[in-house]
Amino acid sequence: MNYHSPLPDISVPGATLTEYVLGEAERFGDAPALVDGVTGETIGYRELARQVAEGAAGLAALGVGEGDVVAVMSHNQPRYAVAVHAVLTAGAAVAPVNPVLTPGEVGGLLTAAKASVLITSAEAAEKAVAAATAAGLRHVIVFGRHPGARSFDDVLASQAPPPRADIDPAAALAILPFSSGTTGKPKGVRLTHRNLVANLAQTRVGWRITNSDVMAAVLPFFHIYGFTIILNSGLLGGATVLTLPRFEPQSYLDALAQHRVTRAYFAPPMVLALAEAPGVERRDLSALRYAFCGAAPLDTGATERAQDRLGCRIRQGYGMTEASPGTHQVFEEEFARTPPGSVGVLSPSTLARLVRPGTDEDVAEGHTGELLVSGPQVMAGYLDDPEATAATITGKWLHTGDLARVDEDGLFWIVDRLKELIKYKGYQVAPAELESVLLGHPSVADVAVIGVAHAEGGEAPKAFVVRDGELDAAELMEWVAARVAPYKKVREVEFVADIPKSPTGKILRRVLKERG
Template identity: 35%
Template sequence: MSGTEKVWLRHYPPQIPKTLEYPDVPLTRFLVDAANDFPHRDAIFFLGKRLTFQDLLLDVYRFANALKELGVQKGERVGIMLPNSPQAVIAYYAALFVGGVVVQINPLYTERELEHQLADSEAETLICLDLVYQKVANVRAKCHLKRIIVTSIKDYLPFPKNWLYSLKMLKDGTNVRIPYGGDVYAFSRLIEKAVPTAVEPVYESGDDLALLQYTGGTTGLAKGAMLTHRNLVVNCCQAEAWIYQAERGKESVLGVLPFFHVYGMTVVMNFAVRIAATMILVPSFDRDLILKLISKHRPTLFPGAPTMYVGLINHPEIGKYDLSSIRACLSGSAPLPLEVQEKFEDLTGGLLVEGYGMTETSPVTHANLIWDRVKSGTIGLPWPDTDCRIVDPETGEEVSMGQLGELQVRGPQVMKGYWKRPEETDKVLRDGWLSTGDIARMDEDGYFYIVDRKKDVIIAGGFNIYPREVEEVLFEHPAVQEAAVVGVPHPYRGETVKAFIVLKKDHQVTEEELDRFCREKLAAYKVPRLYEFRDELPKSSVGKVLRRVLKEEAGKVAV
């Protein structure tokens, strides 16, 4: 197989160009264009609050002018530690307007994680939620922060929800007092005082850094992927080309994926702004709220992660809700089980396809075709202008078609490198090719199959076992809602297979029954030797099961 052949292009439908023209503009241009073309269309719906594109742009201008007044300079890192909310969108685009480099931070981070990210990025400005202010205060002496801007969920809630929110916080004892003054500012006051004068973006070229997006840190401390304006503009344009039936100014996107994760940031926020779609924002995954929002506000697009779809299809009252507005869903961050895909499509009448990407690629590189040929169990085809190849992990030589190896990608959405880590960059980026760390294969049609993470491969008795293959089988069992498979130490085999299982409500199954079920579908050496039943599995902010955590917890010698 040669990475230059691009056999996948033969299967592009005529609606998707094989190569695209990308505008040399800052990412902020998409917001200006949307506000000019659709000023009175809702840009955001948030728990009853509506902001039109015109409203949104004016608030972005206000906050950008406030940041300039506070002294934020081009290239300065601006941390944003917020859930999905109008403030998260406003802070993001305002920071980019003034030439800042956004650093997205998960509000659920521990102080240790927060300290590392703030110190490593050398962020001087942080916009955070009032509920996490104390964590910030506890670590700021070890960081470079010059100013902290604090907001509350209630700042963009309509009356009387804003009043009721404050009352609830008071009643729950979670009402926090912020010591405003000095270098601690109220987001709402800055917006009120600032002028909505148009801001000319501080921008030199597409190579300008727009984002330091930190990886999950599964192999040590999290690293900041340096993503440029061009990287982000390109991935938006690729998404627009791929989701070609989406009509500009006519769609609405369910914003469940967190914007502090690169997937939600690109495929929900930036993409929605690019096509002037309404974002229906959800601050955290709440099944009841999400089903009500879909039923009432009729989103047409729902990017998500498999665990989100699993949670919804297993809701005990799913039949009460009308989900028929959903036309297309792109699933990422983890493998999409076929059973989940089929059941969600049956419930909605829409299409749910699997894609693939990485923090280092802004993030999307592959997806199944939405309105054309889908190959379940694959991550689909590479996106326009994205080249891919499968190489031997040891030698780096390309392998033959159909053989397993490490997936490498190259394209205009690939990062510049890791922030302040040239040696780490050199390990994964060579001649424009990014080594993904994923074991994959490509078939004769150019569809790619992710078999597993290189580091997740279980080696038992000399055999390579790929957890995803075992998990797919476990998902087929009618009693299993979620499954995760890891390798645990074994005195004879080196490692053995352990499965963590979450059962569907009102379902029961024994280890013996699962063993028999797996033996019918898997070679004996792949069958789990150990099972552990749990109420839930540890997950990342986008619902990816954290195998690393399970592996650590199961680290004792198995017998």
């Protein structure tokens, strides 16, 4: 059966991403659009629109235009938004790059994206110049100064006329993020202007951001969650977007209090940290009204502990890079009625099915199946990979690779990643379920579960555990065994210093599998 959003379909505006997001900038005037939580640098809405226009003219003078790809590699800062929208206004597309990648990894992404220009933070400039030189890029532009790069200030100071890009929002590439690569080689995801505009319009129906909001932006803008759900949703609503370069519990809590943040956006590791961080109660967090978590499954116990301390409900959403990213959300008015752990309902103009994995057969109502979604936010396809595109999109349906169920109230619950299921003697074991059980132990600070070879079962669960106090492996396995069915028991425990994760909190299981 097809599942529908409880809200009516939307009409997707026929605008470019920048036209849609900054169309009301003049109306917001000098109200702060972006504030750097470290340096205090502030850019007002009118000034943001001016800098975007000047940046687009400067980039066009360097030869950037339709059909080009410009890579942007930086931590979160106000100039990131200026650069991205200047590139889009010039008619080019943006390939966001994680600044912690090695020069070789950066070079590989630049080559794969066919980028001609790289815009970088001063902190990553040395790496950027080396990678760009190896990849044969035309220009490197830096926020600041570096001897091997052109300054972004000089680009803004160009006296060139504004570009006249004539692109079709429905077809033109806007953003080219690369999938996280947790289960294989990263793939370039082709998101058009219409994909992103549609997702912003969809999300806005359930999350009504206004110019009275202050949004904490610590999740990276180079990830689609930070880019769409935080940065551009905030600018679209006229909010103040507070940029933070990294998450550290104490400084983050200070920022929430100092800037009177009204909306916080989390990844699971942040929630785990805030559930235990000292000093939460000493901060005045009374302005905080909504907190959202996405990017990976979130333990219900940690959610409840964190929200009790913050004084604000935390609810999950769901999406993926290939869907711009949002497909499910808990609407603001439903926060109190939606239990922690659910990802809510479908966003407007979004359809879903649950099918038996590997088939086109719908599962019976109430049963778990692979989640398929359809809507205007679904990507145009993978970059230069028609086989992967055809395997991921069949007809109008995007295969998420996630197992989900729908309860009697119509709420969706993500059960686990399809490719990460552990098959013990033919039984399917969900790592996320075991991780939730393990996190309930008072001496477990963090955990990840993978499947490893097993003589009798073929494959069996192994837990990588970060201890918080004294803990014995055998005792922990007995503790889990008392709480799960026999085939779900953890058969091996390895204590580690940390769990490898992506910037948005997804467990990098392939790294753990390499450890064995």
